[in-house]
Amino acid sequence: MWLRLGQTQIHVDPGPGALVRALGHVPPCNPRELDAIVLSHKHLDHAGDATAMIEAMTSGGFRKRGVLLAPPDALSGEATVLPYVQGFPERVEALAPRSGPYRIGDVEMYTSIRHVHAVETYGMHFRHEGLRVSYLPCGRYFDELADDYAAHEPDALIVNVLRFRDNMDVDHLTWDDACRIVERVRPRVAIFQHFGTKMLEADPPALAQELEDRLGLRAIAAHDFRTIDLETEIAAAGR
Ligand SMILES: [Zn+2]
Ligand SMILES: [Zn+2]
Structure with a gap:
C-alpha cells in the first residue's frame, strides 16, 4: 500500500513486486519521495521487497533519508530486512505493541495491540490533521x-x-x-x-x-x- 497523507508518503508492507509495481504505476510512485517504509510483520508477502524498497528510497544508500518502522523480529535474527540496508534510512525504529506516536513527516502513527499471528505483528493507526x-x-x-x-x-x-x-x-x-x-x-x-x-x-x-x-x-x-x-x-x- 502506498499512502499519501498530505505531503507525507508511506509505503506499508512492500511485498514481492512492490518496487517494480510502484515504478510501473501511472503516474509513477517514486520511492525516492518516500518518507517511510512500515512493515506490519516479517512474512514475505508483506516484506519481500522491503530491502529493495529501502535501497530505492535511499538511492542505494547514497542518500541517507526516510524512516523504517518494523517489528523487532523483522530486523534481527532471521531478518527479512537484510542487515546491510538497515543503516541506510535516517531512522530505524522497532515497533512495540500499543505505542507511539511514531513520527513520519506530518503523520503520527500508533501501533495496535499485538496480533495473533505466527510472527510479531502490529496494526497501524495513522493520524494526519x-x-x-x-x-x-x-x-x-x-x-x-x-x-x-x-x-x-x-x-x-x-x-x-x-x-x-x-x-x-x-x-x-x-x-x-x-x-x-x-x-x-x-x-x-x-x-x-x-x-x-x-x-x-x-x-x-x-x-x-x-x-x-x-x-x-x-x-x-x-x-x-x-x-x-x-x-x-x-x-x-x-x-
Ligand atoms: Zn503473515
Ligand atoms: Zn499476509
Whole structure:
C-alpha cells in the first residue's frame, strides 16, 4: 500500500513486486519521495521487497533519508530486512505493541495491540490533521483486537481478510470476522484486501456491497493498482 497523507508518503508492507509495481504505476510512485517504509510483520508477502524498497528510497544508500518502522523480529535474527540496508534510512525504529506516536513527516502513527499471528505483528493507526486511517493486517480474531481498532475511531479502516467461511485453524480473519470488526469499529469507510482464493471466488465487490447496504457505511473491495481517494470516499459516506 502506498499512502499519501498530505505531503507525507508511506509505503506499508512492500511485498514481492512492490518496487517494480510502484515504478510501473501511472503516474509513477517514486520511492525516492518516500518518507517511510512500515512493515506490519516479517512474512514475505508483506516484506519481500522491503530491502529493495529501502535501497530505492535511499538511492542505494547514497542518500541517507526516510524512516523504517518494523517489528523487532523483522530486523534481527532471521531478518527479512537484510542487515546491510538497515543503516541506510535516517531512522530505524522497532515497533512495540500499543505505542507511539511514531513520527513520519506530518503523520503520527500508533501501533495496535499485538496480533495473533505466527510472527510479531502490529496494526497501524495513522493520524494526519483531522484524518484517521487504521490498517488491520493479518491475524486471528479476538475481541480485544476489535476493541483496539474501535478505540482509535478511524475514519477509514483497511482490513486484511484472507478467508471466506471455513473452520480452518489458521491465524487469519474470515469474511465474517472482518464484518464483525467493522461493525464494532464503525469507520465511515471500510476497505478490504489480501484475499485468498476462496474469498476471490466469493466475489469481494458483491460482499462489500452487501455489507455497505447492511451497515450504511462505505465498503470497498480493493484490488491491485486501485487508487482510493479517502477524502472523497469519507465525504461521500457522510455520517
Ligand atoms: Zn503473515
Ligand atoms: Zn499476509
